[in-house]
Amino acid sequence: MRKIKMTINFIIVVTILLLINFSIEFWDPLFYSVLSESEYEKLSIGMTYTQVTDIVGGEGHRTYSDLSENGVREVYYYTAPNSINNMGHGDIYITFFNKKLISIKLEGRF
Numbered sequence: 001m002r003k004i005k006m007t008i009n010f011i012i013v014v015t016i017l018l019l020i021n022f023s024i025e026f027w028d029p030l031f032y033s034v035l036s037e038s039e040y041e042k043l044s045i046g047m048t049y050t051q052v053t054d055i056v057g058g059e060g061h062r063t064y065s066d067l068s069e070n071g072v073r074e075v076y077y078y079t080a081p082n083s084i085n086n087m088g089h090g091d092i093y094i095t096f097f098n099k100k101l102i103s104i105k106l107e108g109r110f
Contacts, residue, residue: 033060033077034081037110039057043056043094043104045103047101059076060092063077074095076093077091077092080092090110093105
């Protein structure tokens with residue numbers, strides 16, 4: 001009887017873990033901030049945070065924020081449309097300093 005309970009508990013735990021894994025893999029792409037190639041090409045150094053978010057349609061995923069005596073540096077992550085679910089290789093990092101665009105880095109491709 002004890003072995004049967006342990007086996008059932010094991011099956012339940014494995015099933016839950018598999019469902020959690022499936023859920024993460026299925027839903028995560030829906031929450032990625034996607035940046036198209038045409039939006040990427042419209043960005044230029046010196047733009048304000050508002051100008052950038054107007055072009056790209058919203059805020060990306062903030063991956064870094066640092067406050068220094070000179071101001072605030074923030075890095076936002078976006079993915080290229082074809083890189084969702086590893087179907088491509090496009091990671092875009094947009095860096096602001098005091099709400100001004102100072103760096104646009106594309107790792108991979110669209």
